[in-house]
Amino acid sequence: MTEGTLIKVGMADLNIAEGGAVLKTTGLGSCVGLTLFDPDLRIGGMAHIMLPSSDIAREGQLNIAKYADTAVPELVNRLRSRGAAAHRLIAKMAGGAQMFAFMGGTDTMRIGPRNVEATKVELERFSIRLVSEDTGGNYGRTVELYSHNGIFLIRSVQHGVKEI
Amino acid sequence: MNLFRNNADFKLDVLREVGNIGAGNAATALSTLLNKPVDMAVPTVNLLPFEEIAERVGGSEAVVIAIFLRVEGDAPGNMFFIINREPARRILQGLLGFNAAENDEYSELELSALNEIGNILAGSYLSSLADFTGLRMSPTVPSLAVDMAGAILSYGLLQFGTMGDDALLIDTTFLEGQQEAEGHFFLIPDPESFEKLFRALGVPF
Numbered sequence: 001m002t003e004g005t006l007i008k009v010g011m012a013d014l015n016i017a018e019g020g021a022v023l024k025t026t027g028l029g030s031c032v033g034l035t036l037f038d039p040d041l042r043i044g045g046m047a048h049i050m051l052p053s054s055d056i057a058r059e060g061q062l063n064i065a066k067y068a069d070t071a072v073p074e075l076v077n078r079l080r081s082r083g084a085a086a087h088r089l090i091a092k093m094a095g096g097a098q099m100f101a102f103m104g105g106t107d108t109m110r111i112g113p114r115n116v117e118a119t120k121v122e123l124e125r126f127s128i129r130l131v132s133e134d135t136g137g138n139y140g141r142t143v144e145l146y147s148h149n150g151i152f153l154i155r156s157v158q159h160g161v162k163e164i
Numbered sequence: 165m166n167l168f169r170n171n172a173d174f175k176l177d178v179l180r181e182v183g184n185i186g187a188g189n190a191a192t193a194l195s196t197l198l199n200k201p202v203d204m205a206v207p208t209v210n211l212l213p214f215e216e217i218a219e220r221v222g223g224s225e226a227v228v229i230a231i232f233l234r235v236e237g238d239a240p241g242n243m244f245f246i247i248n249r250e251p252a253r254r255i256l257q258g259l260l261g262f263n264a265a266e267n268d269e270y271s272e273l274e275l276s277a278l279n280e281i282g283n284i285l286a287g288s289y290l291s292s293l294a295d296f297t298g299l300r301m302s303p304t305v306p307s308l309a310v311d312m313a314g315a316i317l318s319y320g321l322l323q324f325g326t327m328g329d330d331a332l333l334i335d336t337t338f339l340e341g342q343q344e345a346e347g348h349f350f351l352i353p354d355p356e357s358f359e360k361l362f363r364a365l366g367v368p369f
Contacts, residue, residue, distance in 0.1 A: 139311055
């Protein structure tokens with residue numbers, strides 16, 4: 001991979017990048033864009049998580065990138081297999097918005113916050129430090145992770161570009 | 165989807181007709197509201213990967229105006245009325261009679277007018293569908309967002325999310341005269357609703 005190569009992560013998808021490549025996922029609404037980064041190896045991973053728990057899955061072939069409880073272990077494994085150490089990994093994440101604010105209560109409507117909560121539970125399980133996040137709100141986000149320095153860029157229509 | 169193992173073509177035709185009847189009534193309502201002709205294209209019915217659904221309205225990052233509502237009752241689902249900013253401006257101009265939203269900022273009044281348009285159109289879509297199927301279908305209060313298409317539409321895919329990575333979308337495009345696509349009506353019935361729709365319409369399994 002060469003400097004600046006863009007690796008697109010789709011909805012309910014995950015991937016890793018090194019050698020200066022950039023991971024990008026677009027149009028996060030209630031979904032969570034989670035990134036893990038090993039600063040020593042300069043290798044990073046990104047998952048576009050759609051749902052909190054695979055317990056609710058009714059699909060035949062489980063897409064492990066889709067659920068917080070399966071995507072986080074998979075991302076950690078993929079990074080480990082490239083030499084990253086779990087204790088060095090730092091996490092950043094964005095998304096988990098509530099795009100439409102109405103009707104309050106139902107579980108579907110709270111899916112954004114639930115995705116964020118479930119992702120944090122998984123990070124704790126692996127003792128991975130969450131160093132920064134830009135979650136919640138009622139707006140969409142596009143995010144990028146730069147694998148040479150771990151910078152996490154967040155773009156939104158209302159708030160422009162921000163770096164965490 | 166298992167549901168389409170038998171009679172797939174016929175079932176897709178039926179769903180196309182569902183879109184035709186619903187959106188046809190909505191187009192009439194919009195035409196009355198704007199006092200000018202509004203045409204619609206033949207609805208398309210596809211089982212699409214999540215990624216491709218936003219492509220229908222310009223891509224995941226394209227900024228669109230979307231009115232979203234849940235369909236409640238016998239055959240629940242999600243409904244979106246999606247328009248780009250330029251046609252929205254023309255609609256507002258026609259309706260409110262003044263030059264609206266030159267920039268990306270919408271006033272309270274403009275947003276409320278767009279929301280009400282969505283409400284009226286969705287109501288006429290659903291009531292004609294309810295008449296046609298004999299099923300009870302009612303819209304929730306609509307909610308409006310101006311944001312990235314991907315972020316907005318993913319909300320309507322959650323029910324399909326637990327089943328796989330595709331969703332069945334009934335997409336109808338509105339045209340105003342010879343203008344490019346004015347807007348889209350997306351109906352995404354919950355996976356469980358198809359059986360009820362087909363039963364109500366006497367489609368054999």
